[in-house]
Amino acid sequence: MNRLERIKGCLLGGAVGDALGAPVEFLKWNDIHATFGARGIVDFAPAYGRVGAITDDTQMMLFTAEGLLRAHVRGISRGICHIPGVIHHALLRWLMTQDYSPAITSVSLDGWLVKERELWSRRAPGLTCLSALKASTEFGSFAQNDSKGCGAVMRVAPCAFFRNAFDVAADSGRLTHGHPTGYMAGGLFADILQRIVDRQDSLDDAIAKSLAEHGDKPGMEETRAIVERVLFFSYEGHRPAPERIDELGGGWIAEEALAIGIWCALTATSFEDGVINAVNHSGDSDSTGLIAGHLLGIQHGVEAIPDRWLAPLELRGVIEAVAEDIERVPRVFTVYGGEFDDEIWERYPGG
Ligand SMILES: [Mg+2]
Numbered sequence: 450m451n452r453l454e455r456i457k458g459c460l461l462g463g464a465v466g467d468a469l470g471a472p473v474e475f476l477k478w479n480d481i482h483a484t485f486g487a488r489g490i491v492d493f494a495p496a497y498g499r500v501g502a503i504t505d506d507t508q509m510m511l512f513t514a515e516g517l518l519r520a521h522v523r524g525i526s527r528g529i530c531h532i533p534g535v536i537h538h539a540l541l542r543w544l545m546t547q548d549y550s551p552a553i554t555s556v557s558l559d560g561w562l563v564k565e566r567e568l569w570s571r572r573a574p575g576l577t578c579l580s581a582l583k584a585s586t587e588f589g590s591f592a593q594n595d596s597k598g599c600g601a602v603m604r605v606a607p608c609a610f611f612r613n614a615f616d617v618a619a620d621s622g623r624l625t626h627g628h629p630t631g632y633m634a635g636g637l638f639a640d641i642l643q644r645i646v647d648r649q650d651s652l653d654d655a656i657a658k659s660l661a662e663h664g665d666k667p668g669m670e671e672t673r674a675i676v677e678r679v680l681f682f683s684y685e686g687h688r689p690a691p692e693r694i695d696e697l698g699g700g701w702i703a704e705e706a707l708a709i710g711i712w713c714a715l716t717a718t719s720f721e722d723g724v725i726n727a728v729n730h731s732g733d734s735d736s737t738g739l740i741a742g743h744l745l746g747i748q749h750g751v752e753a754i755p756d757r758w759l760a761p762l763e764l765r766g767v768i769e770a771v772a773e774d775i776e777r778v779p780r781v782f783t784v785y786g787g788e789f790d791d792e793i794w795e796r797y798p799g800g
Contacts, residue, residue: 454750455646456610457772460514462720462746463606464507464768465758466738470728471496471504474573477731478691489691489729493761497572501761504572504735506603507768512543513621514607514771515562515797521611521778523799525789533620534589535799540624544582547574552586561796565767575600581625591623597631597671599706603736605635606743609642610775615663626703629668634703637663637672638740641711645747647780652715652748656680672704679712688716691730699732706733710740720745720753 472494473481481489496502516536524530541556546569562568578600581592601622608618619636626632637659644655656676664673679697687693689712697712698705710727717723720742727741728734746754759765778793 450750452646453773453776454752455747456776457769458746458748458750458753459606459609459642459646459743460510460746460768460772461751461759461762461765462724462742462744462754463510463739464503464742464764465746465754465762466724466727466740466742467503467507467735468493468496468501468738468762469724469758470734470736470738471502471572473728474504474733474735476734478695478729479731481691481729489725491725493758497570499763501758501763502572503763505574505578506736506739507764508546508568508572509540509543509578509600509604510606510739511562511568511764511767511771512539513604514775515539515542515560516621517607517611517617518771518774518778518793518797519560519799521799522794522797526794526799530799531589532617533624536617536621537585537588537590537624540578540582541585543568544579547571547579549579549583551583553588559798562767562771565764567764567767578625585624589624592625592627594627596626597628597634597703598626599634599701599703599733599736601626601631601635602638602703602707603739605639606642607771607775608639609646609747611780614639614643615659628703630671631703633663633666633668634672634707637669637676638707642743642747645744652711652744653680653683656711656715672707675704675708676711679708679715682712683715689713689726694726694730694737695732700730700737701733706736706740709737710744713737713741714744714748717741717745720749721755 516539520532520535577596605618615636618639622632622635644650700706713727728738
């Protein structure tokens, strides 16, 4: 499988998981069961007035990707670039699509992504993300809060396709989430994805190597403990049933969302099976669906995603275009004088 198929699989897989979970994000398992039957939700159902609607998770993931691509352009044109600062600027563009005004008044609404009108829609945006982005007064400044909500995990997958995924993802998570568990879990997630795409590691190998390299860092304690727990569950053959996921936690916080996504991906018999397991529980179904979808899509490529989910997926064309742009640029943030790509330059103004 080539790199583009993995990138597309990752981004579209995440969006599909997000869309499957969207109608049940705020439902307890009992309600999901009562509405959709014993297996829970197994197909797209209407949310936000349509079938296949993505949520804030995919929106913010796309703007994170935009920030990374602009950081690449800026690196070539200026030779220096503060990557989290450029991602921050992109996330502030997202904030403006939600009809909020940031304290930073110099946000430019340029580039192609923000002009996609379908993105200008509120999909239950996370309150921590909103308040942190509204309050920040400087591009690249870290959030002044103690939140470890999963908002710093659910948007960082695109960091996997650029060098130093762990640090870039953790720093970009920290723009909105000040608790170390919140942003370190994001770093671990991007690092696991990077090992799969760059070295073709299996998911369990990638997790083991990521934990070996980053698991002892300060701030990683909670994430490490719960990820090791689901690794053990999976080695013991325990499959993620809704009640078992509820025992583990709701996934509203970073380390739980990551662990639920990992558990469902590790035990999946197919893309479909893993993503269905990941959204059927009482917690943050769209985010855990997105995390499992990223993990499965990057391993098995876009081919593994059922057509009945890809066809009605909102913003499918935008997501594919972003994946293709990521594949076109070098994964290293090139320093001044790197190779020039006119089209990328135009789409991601950064100079
Ligand atoms: Mg959401």
